[in-house]
Amino acid sequence: MSKFNLPEYDYDAIIIGGGPAGYTAGIYAARSGLKTLLVEGAATVSQITITDLIENYPGIPDGINGFDLMQLFKKQALNFGLEIITNDVLAIKNNIATPFIWDVTLEDKSFKALSVIAATGARWRNLEVPGEQEFAGRGISYCATCDGPFYRNKNVVVVGGGDTALQEALFLTNFASKVTIIHRRNRLRAAEILQKRSFTEKKIEFVWNAKLIEVTGQEFVTGVKVADVESGNINEIEAEGVFIFVGRIPHTDIFRNILKLDAGGYIITDENMRTSAAGIFAAGDCRAKQFRQVVTAAGDGANAIYSAELYVEELKGESY
Ligand code: NAP
Numbered sequence: 001m002s003k004f005n006l007p008e009y010d011y012d013a014i015i016i017g018g019g020p021a022g023y024t025a026g027i028y029a030a031r032s033g034l035k036t037l038l039v040e041g042a043a044t045v046s047q048i049t050i051t052d053l054i055e056n057y058p059g060i061p062d063g064i065n066g067f068d069l070m071q072l073f074k075k076q077a078l079n080f081g082l083e084i085i086t087n088d089v090l091a092i093k094n095n096i097a098t099p100f101i102w103d104v105t106l107e108d109k110s111f112k113a114l115s116v117i118a119a120t121g122a123r124w125r126n127l128e129v130p131g132e133q134e135f136a137g138r139g140i141s142y143c144a145t146c147d148g149p150f151y152r153n154k155n156v157v158v159v160g161g162g163d164t165a166l167q168e169a170l171f172l173t174n175f176a177s178k179v180t181i182i183h184r185r186n187r188l189r190a191a192e193i194l195q196k197r198s199f200t201e202k203k204i205e206f207v208w209n210a211k212l213i214e215v216t217g218q219e220f221v222t223g224v225k226v227a228d229v230e231s232g233n234i235n236e237i238e239a240e241g242v243f244i245f246v247g248r249i250p251h252t253d254i255f256r257n258i259l260k261l262d263a264g265g266y267i268i269t270d271e272n273m274r275t276s277a278a279g280i281f282a283a284g285d286c287r288a289k290q291f292r293q294v295v296t297a298a299g300d301g302a303n304a305i306y307s308a309e310l311y312v313e314e315l316k317g318e319s320y
Pocket of ligand 1 (some may be wrong): 056127159160161162163164165167184185188189191245246247248290291292293
């Protein structure tokens with residue numbers, strides 16, 4: 001017997017997000033018989049689906065393309081009978097009369113759930129310099145896997161000093177004749193192994209302590225203006241492609257009024273993925289944490305749905 005008088009609801013759990021965190025939560029939920037719906041974004045795709053090569057996901061020694069890995073996650077979830085729809089979540093709310101029910105509003109319908117898993121991920125950050133918007137799709141790119149082949153035997157620049165910038169720069173050497181990495185400091189944030197590979201790759205050159213201040217061109221990009229952060233001197237670099245990898249912004253706008261977020265907009269959780277609101281759990285790149293990887297997203301997803309399951313059992317009066 002439930003200790004609460006539960007009103008009508010559609011799902012034990014609604015998972016928002018179709019990346020590694022969301023699908024792992026979905027696999028565990030469906031396998032344990034929790035009545036669950038996974039909502040995949042219609043307007044956005046998981047960042048992992050545009051990652052060329054993932055070579056540190058355990059159990060896949062030869063590496064795998066990000067899109068292919070997500071297809072495997074999805075297949076496994078479907079094998080356990082997970083219900084999946086493609087739609088954008090517009091709002092989530094509860095009310096005083098029914099505090100245990102979360103109303104999840106999609107574009108054309110809404111569902112009631114006892115718990116919600118926020119696995120909404122993050123998107124690429126823009127550099128916000130003159131020319132960036134103007135040349136979007138005409139030389140500016142945020143995805144080497146998608147656009148790299150257009151730059152065969154051409155010069156490209158990459159902006160950023162993190163794992164993404166170096167990994168994508170290395171991938172671009174398959175096509176471009178020269179890849180210039182522009183970084184605002186004289187030290188890289190990226191993992192040691194990627195640094196070593198980049199330093200020994202003949203096609204890669206670094207411009208240190210430099211900020212890209214403008215993308216230039218006419219119909220298409222022809223180059224960039226770069227300012228030295230110490231002297232302020234401005235140099236021009238000729239390039240037909242500009243790849244920007246300067247971090248991410250979490251997709252957490254729909255949670256802004258109901259959950260505690262950190263200064264960067266990431267959802268704050270405890271170690272069991274519980275957020276500041278009872279019944280909402282967060283997993284993956286949208287969560288405030290140190291290390292964002294496919295494997296940590298998957299771990300978060302499993303933890304989040306397990307916490308949701310315990311919470312739902314408690315609500316229903318079925319906990320041991
Ligand atoms: P990140 O680690 O946040 O690095 C962003 C880079 O962009 C930093 O080097 C930063 O410079 C620079 N940057 C930020 N804002 C800038 C601006 N306005 N102008 C110029 N430069 C700017 O982001 P990320 O590389 O996308 O990685 C995100 C997460 O995914 C990380 O946790 C990373 O480990 C993970 N990831 C892992 C792998 C892998 O393991 N193979 C691959 C990709 C991503 P500063 O260094 O000066 O701050």
